[in-house]
Amino acid sequence: MRKFFLLVSILLLFCNLAFPQGKELPFNLSLVYPLSINQSLEDNVNFNLGIIGSEFNNLNGFGINSIYSILEGNVNGLQVNGFYSETRKQLKGIQLTAGVNSIADGGHGIILGIGNLIFNDFKGIQSALISNLCFENSSGVQLAGLYNLTAKDINLAQLSLAGNITGNEMKGLQFALLFNLAGGLNKGLQTSAFNMTFRQHGVQIGFANVSEFNKGLQLGIINLVNKKQDGLSLGLFYAGSKTRVQLLLSGGNFAYGTLGVRFKTNNIYTMFDLGTPISFSTTEKSVMFTYRVGYSFDFNFLNLNADAGFSHMSSESEQTQGKPSKNQFAFSFRLGLEKQILKKLGIFVNGGVSRVYDSYSKGEFFKKFILEGGIIIL
Numbered sequence: 571m572r573k574f575f576l577l578v579s580i581l582l583l584f585c586n587l588a589f590p591q592g593k594e595l596p597f598n599l600s601l602v603y604p605l606s607i608n609q610s611l612e613d614n615v616n617f618n619l620g621i622i623g624s625e626f627n628n629l630n631g632f633g634i635n636s637i638y639s640i641l642e643g644n645v646n647g648l649q650v651n652g653f654y655s656e657t658r659k660q661l662k663g664i665q666l667t668a669g670v671n672s673i674a675d676g677g678h679g680i681i682l683g684i685g686n687l688i689f690n691d692f693k694g695i696q697s698a699l700i701s702n703l704c705f706e707n708s709s710g711v712q713l714a715g716l717y718n719l720t721a722k723d724i725n726l727a728q729l730s731l732a733g734n735i736t737g738n739e740m741k742g743l744q745f746a747l748l749f750n751l752a753g754g755l756n757k758g759l760q761t762s763a764f765n766m767t768f769r770q771h772g773v774q775i776g777f778a779n780v781s782e783f784n785k786g787l788q789l790g791i792i793n794l795v796n797k798k799q800d801g802l803s804l805g806l807f808y809a810g811s812k813t814r815v816q817l818l819l820s821g822g823n824f825a826y827g828t829l830g831v832r833f834k835t836n837n838i839y840t841m842f843d844l845g846t847p848i849s850f851s852t853t854e855k856s857v858m859f860t861y862r863v864g865y866s867f868d869f870n871f872l873n874l875n876a877d878a879g880f881s882h883m884s885s886e887s888e889q890t891q892g893k894p895s896k897n898q899f900a901f902s903f904r905l906g907l908e909k910q911i912l913k914k915l916g917i918f919v920n921g922g923v924s925r926v927y928d929s930y931s932k933g934e935f936f937k938k939f940i941l942e943g944g945i946i947i948l
Contacts, residue, residue: 595616615631625639628644764780791807807842808838822943825843838865843881904940910946918943923939
């Protein structure tokens with residue numbers, strides 16, 4: 571190996587004497603600069619071969635480096651690198667690096683690496699095994715194994731496994747498994763477990779969707795609009811600036827005891843109950859989860875509530891007499907009266923009917939009347 575590097579060094583010294591140095595080099599061979607044909611960082615190269623690495627001005631054609639590349643100017647063509655590439659002006663073509671790419675002045679084209687750093691506007695495809703970081707605007711696609719960041723605006727798509735961040739305006743698509751953030755405005759589609767934006771004018775689809783202002787569509791288990799709702803939120807729970815979150819403690823012949831959380835916005839409410847044990851179970855250990863959606867008719871002296879619900883019930887063994895089943899479900903309808911007695915305390919009583927299925931698979935059903943009451947912590 572030492573003999574090889576010595577031979578290359580002698581060859582490069584000979585090339586320095588044999589070939590005049592100038593602005594345009596059709597071919598450049600480099601061990602490490604200045605052990606290279608080019609003896610000036612202002613030289614432009616059409617074809618470059620860097621045994622270890624190379625440094626010059628513009629690449630106008632094709633270049634390959636086993637470890638690193640540093641360009642004072644632009645990449646105009648195709649460059650393939652080992653572990654690190656630094657382009658101090660623009661990429662206008664394709665840059666492939668097994669490690670990290672750094673582009674100071676943006677550009678357009680395709681950039682691939684483990685991680686990509688772009689410090690100005692970029693148009694094209696950014697693909698990284700870990701992350702893409704663009705500190706200005708991106709037009710095109712950011713595709714990353716972990717996460718993408720565009721500090722200002724993104725126009726087209728951010729796709730990653732963990733999350734995507736757009737500092738200002740997102741037009742297009744954000745897709746991730748964990749989270750999406752559009753700091754200023756979402757005018758496209760956000761889909762992940764958690765979607766967040768300041769102004770929501772597009773579509774959010776996920777487990778939880780959060781925005782300050784919503785003029786678009788939210789589809790999720792939990793939808794939160796902090797200040798103003800001018801759009802549509804569809805899901806199991808919705809909370810806005812006028813939403814009241816209330817705790818309910820109750821008991822009756824459907825469940826010995828339940829703890830519920832109610833999200834009430836104007837007259838519409840959704841709520842989730844956890845109860846144990848179930849009063850019609852044949853076992854001592856059982857649990858029930860219930861989701862309910864309803865409407866409250868508010869009068870001066872009391873409220874009249876009407877809601878429909880779905881319950882899932884699980885126990886250690888049989889759930890109803892004569893029918894072995896560890897899981898049941900039920901549909902229920904309730905009418906109730908509610909009265910506020912103190913500033914933060916109310917009472918209620920509900921009556922209704924439930925259709926209980928003893929199994930999810932070919933289940934038989936029976937009707938059960940509901941009578942329950944409790945307190946509300948407002």
